[in-house]
Amino acid sequence: MCEHQPRCPPAGAPDRDAARVVTAHPEQGWSLLCNGVVVFDDDGEILPDGRIVDSPRTLQFVVCTA
């Protein structure tokens, strides 16, 4: 899927956000990275396998209010 050199991090990598943006929709608040990850403006993500990754800010909020 990725034809960049060097290769972008795969969707399962901790630094997956470092992949290139292939489709940006700032008006809708999301971008598609070339590893298949969809990144939202609030740092939330949807992985290619459908898993949803909450934004760090959301997790922090949950921890703070728990």
Ligand SMILES: [Zn+2]
């Ligand atoms: Zn790439």
